[in-house]
Amino acid sequence: MRKxxxxxxxxxxxxxxxxxxxxxxxxxxxxxxxxxxxxxxDNIYLDPDDEVSDYITTVRPRLSLALVTQHTxxxxxxxxxxxxxxxxxxxxTTRHEGSLTYGQxxxxxxxxxxxxxxxKSEEPLETxxxxxxxxxxxxxxxxxxxxxxxxxxFGAENNFSVGFRHEYLENDDPTxxxxxxxxxxxxxxxxxxxxNGLELAYEYTKADFWREHGExxxxxxxxxxxxxxxxxxxxxxxxxxxxxxTDRDFDGDTEDYKIHEGNFGYEQSFSPNLSLSLGIGxxxxxNDVSDNEKGYSYNLxxxxxxxxxxxxxxxxxxxxxxxxxxxxxxxxxxYWSGNARIEHQLMQALSLYFGGSYRKDKDDTxxxxxxxxxxxxxxxxxxxxxxxxxxxxxxxxxxxxxADDYTDNCVMLTITASRMFRW
Numbered sequence: 001m002r003k004x005x006x007x008x009x010x011x012x013x014x015x016x017x018x019x020x021x022x023x024x025x026x027x028x029x030x031x032x033x034x035x036x037x038x039x040x041x042d043n044i045y046l047d048p049d050d051e052v053s054d055y056i057t058t059v060r061p062r063l064s065l066a067l068v069t070q071h072t073x074x075x076x077x078x079x080x081x082x083x084x085x086x087x088x089x090x091x092x093t094t095r096h097e098g099s100l101t102y103g104q105x106x107x108x109x110x111x112x113x114x115x116x117x118x119x120k121s122e123e124p125l126e127t128x129x130x131x132x133x134x135x136x137x138x139x140x141x142x143x144x145x146x147x148x149x150x151x152x153x154f155g156a157e158n159n160f161s162v163g164f165r166h167e168y169l170e171n172d173d174p175t176x177x178x179x180x181x182x183x184x185x186x187x188x189x190x191x192x193x194x195x196n197g198l199e200l201a202y203e204y205t206k207a208d209f210w211r212e213h214g215e216x217x218x219x220x221x222x223x224x225x226x227x228x229x230x231x232x233x234x235x236x237x238x239x240x241x242x243x244x245x246t247d248r249d250f251d252g253d254t255e256d257y258k259i260h261e262g263n264f265g266y267e268q269s270f271s272p273n274l275s276l277s278l279g280i281g282x283x284x285x286x287n288d289v290s291d292n293e294k295g296y297s298y299n300l301x302x303x304x305x306x307x308x309x310x311x312x313x314x315x316x317x318x319x320x321x322x323x324x325x326x327x328x329x330x331x332x333x334x335y336w337s338g339n340a341r342i343e344h345q346l347m348q349a350l351s352l353y354f355g356g357s358y359r360k361d362k363d364d365t366x367x368x369x370x371x372x373x374x375x376x377x378x379x380x381x382x383x384x385x386x387x388x389x390x391x392x393x394x395x396x397x398x399x400x401x402x403a404d405d406y407t408d409n410c411v412m413l414t415i416t417a418s419r420m421f422r423w
Contacts, residue, residue: 123138
């Protein structure tokens with residue numbers, strides 16, 4: 001854990017020192033908070049047959065800060081969580097979660113942006129965006145994701161960027177792959193006139209994997225390049241037509257492949273309360289030996305605000321996916337998904353929310369699995385700096401491999417105290 005924290009902490013210290021030397025006007029915000037939660041989970045190991053339930057108590061102090069000057073913006077947060085299991089107390093642990101976002105205007109046209117997130121947890125369902133694999137133990141894991149980017153603006157809307165992405169995963173479970181992905185990248189967006197633009201992007205990826213027991217998955221290198229034509233039909237409608245090429249070259253026996261994908265996108269803002277984003281496409285996976293895979297891709301997001309008290313997001317995505325730096329190494333798969341979330345303010349201090357998602361995956365062996373998730377909850381604010389939340393969450397997986405099936409129900413009550421100081 002120590003080696004994973006050194007780089008983010010060192011970066012944060014350097015940034016703070018740099019930001020503090022600014023001579024322009026600035027404002028500073030610091031928000032300490034503490035949350036205490038009680039949770040009942042009826043299947044803590046996500047087992048298909050021998051379900052084990054437990055009561056879990058968590059105490060989570062948190063500190064966040066924001067510093068804004070004329071040329072600098074810094075946001076950082078850190079929260080340890082002290083976790084106690086009532087029955088399965090061998091799972092008692094301390095979780096860690098941290099985030100850092102930093103932007104610095106280096107000159108009139110040159111800008112530096114850095115972001116980093118770190119999480120240590122034993123929860124089998126990861127909260128990191130894009131990670132859908134699950135675990136069937138409560139052994140801890142660490143995931144760190146960072147990006148650094150330098151951008152040069154050479155017009156009102158024209159920008160050229162180069163950067164580097166890094167993701168690292170380490171597991172206490174010796175039978176699960178540890179690994180890292182390193183990806184230098186570059187992209188440019190150039191508008192020929194008010195209506196027509198062009199976007200080019202390239203990324204190189206090097207991925208390495210290892211584990212303590214057994215044989216780790218094959219390392220690989222890969223390239224991804226895309227070209228997209230953009231067209232505006234006025235200030236509220238933008239369309240795009242693009243092509244993306246991706247390849248993967250594995251060191252071992254895993255089959256190499258190339259992916260060709262064409263796509264069309266449409267975005268429209270109908271009003272401040274309604275917007276639409278839609279994309280459709282078609283892809284072909286060109287395998288070195290086995291038969292090629294092909295299919296349609298799509299993405300949809302509709303954001304709607306109804307009156308003053310209700311907001312709604314409905315969407316979905318489908319196409320192809322890669323999963324290598326996860327607890328479940330599924331490789332290339334095709335998927336289809338949909339989701340919805342609604343939030344309604346019942347009164348000034350009380351709000352209700354509920355949401356759900358469904359996803360179906362199919363890998364190159366024909367194995368399929370379906371994942372359903374949903375939640376509903378209430379949030380209540382009181383005494384100015386206090387809030388309470390009550391939530392029920394449901395998760396179910398129906399897999400062709402029965403050992404990976406699970407159904408999980410969880411109820412959580414959380415009390416939070418938080419206050420912001422600003423000067």
